[in-house]
Amino acid sequence: MDKYNFKVVAELRSDLTENQRLEVSSKIGELQRRLKIVNIDNETYCKAPPIKDYDDFGAVTFFFSALKDLKEYFKRLEYYDLWEGDKRIEV
Amino acid sequence: MRSDQVRETDPWARGVVLSFDFVTKDLKDYYSKNSPQGAYEVLKRFLLKNGFEHLRDSDYKNKFMDKVDTVDLLYSFSRDHKWFPHCINKVNISPNITALDISNDIKALGDEAELTHTFFYFANCVIFKWIIRFFILFSSFFFS
Numbered sequence: 001m002d003k004y005n006f007k008v009v010a011e012l013r014s015d016l017t018e019n020q021r022l023e024v025s026s027k028i029g030e031l032q033r034r035l036k037i038v039n040i041d042n043e044t045y046c047k048a049p050p051i052k053d054y055d056d057f058g059a060v061t062f063f064f065s066a067l068k069d070l071k072e073y074f075k076r077l078e079y080y081d082l083w084e085g086d087k088r089i090e091v
Numbered sequence: 092m093r094s095d096q097v098r099e100t101d102p103w104a105r106g107v108v109l110s111f112d113f114v115t116k117d118l119k120d121y122y123s124k125n126s127p128q129g130a131y132e133v134l135k136r137f138l139l140k141n142g143f144e145h146l147r148d149s150d151y152k153n154k155f156m157d158k159v160d161t162v163d164l165l166y167s168f169s170r171d172h173k174w175f176p177h178c179i180n181k182v183n184i185s186p187n188i189t190a191l192d193i194s195n196d197i198k199a200l201g202d203e204a205e206l207t208h209t210f211f212y213f214a215n216c217v218i219f220k221w222i223i224r225f226f227i228l229f230s231s232f233f234f235s
Contacts, residue, residue, distance in 0.1 A: 061159055065166035079159065084103070088159060 004046040005083040006060035010067055011043045011076035024073040031066050035059040043076065054083055064088070102186040106154035107161050109143065112180040121174035130178065137168055158184050 012024065031037065036059060038048045045063060047056035064079040068090050071077055077091040111134070118127030131149065141164055143151040153161070161184050169175045 057158070058162065061162040062166055064159075065163045068163075069170075081159070084101075086157075086159070 004051055004056055004060075005054050005081070006056050007040075007044055007046045007080045007082065008037075008060055008064045008067065009043050009076060009078040009080070010045060010074055012073060013075045016073060020073065024070055027070060028067070031063055035063050037063050057083075064090075102188065103157050105189065106152065106187040107156055107158055108146070108185050108187050109138070109151045109153070109161055110181070110183045110185070111149050112182075113178045114180045117178040118174075121177045130174070133172065134168070134175075152187050154187060 012021065032039070036048045037045050039045050047059045067077055071091050074091045079088040081087070113130055115127055118130050122130045135145065138151045139145065142155060143153045146152050165182070
């Protein structure tokens with residue numbers, strides 16, 4: 001795994017219905033496919049390798065922006081800039 | 092403040108400069124066949140409404156927004172303007188660094204008197220070259 005500079009931590013709420021869980025998972029999957037984002041553990045998302053010269057910024061930041069539209073489904077939605085030490089907590 | 096102290100370490104502290112460029116053919120396909128360049132005006136209006144300042148061509152500056160907020164803004168624009176992601180050739184977000192305008196200082200260095208002196212200096216050089224040439228020509232004629 002290449003060293004990533006940006007990551008999103010997104011954890012779904014545990015009280016979602018099966019339908020809601022399926023719907024939001026499908027939207028997240030579609031965003032992952034478009035932006036080439038991989039899920040490296042249960043909650044952490046970063047850009048798929050190769051990562052070169054901080055080129056993971058756009059994909060991960062757009063991913064975070066898009067997930068903010070679904071924020072009612074998350075119990076945790078956070079953005080980390082490991083390059084410059086920034087952190088955004090949406091939920 | 093001592094001169095060896097670093098005043099500002101965050102390159103993004105003064106905001107961002109956003110530059111973009113569209114593919115004209117894609118604008119014709121996805122935005123407008125007859126007036127594709129109108130897309131620049133649509134995005135310009137949006138950016139000005141959101142606190143950006145037009146610099147030149149497709150360069151815009153926002154002193155208060157950071158790179159993440161800029162992406163957020165572009166995401167909201169692309170959500171409302173479906174043609175936008177299809178027509179982009181290049182989008183760059185860079186730190187808004189301070190430009191030090193030294194044009195007047197350079198102009199102040201210009202000295203008319205020195206300029207005249209320089210002119211005569213070069214003119215003299217040309218004359219000196221001709222004198223040497225005549226001397227060589229004359230001496231070769233004299234000694235032949």
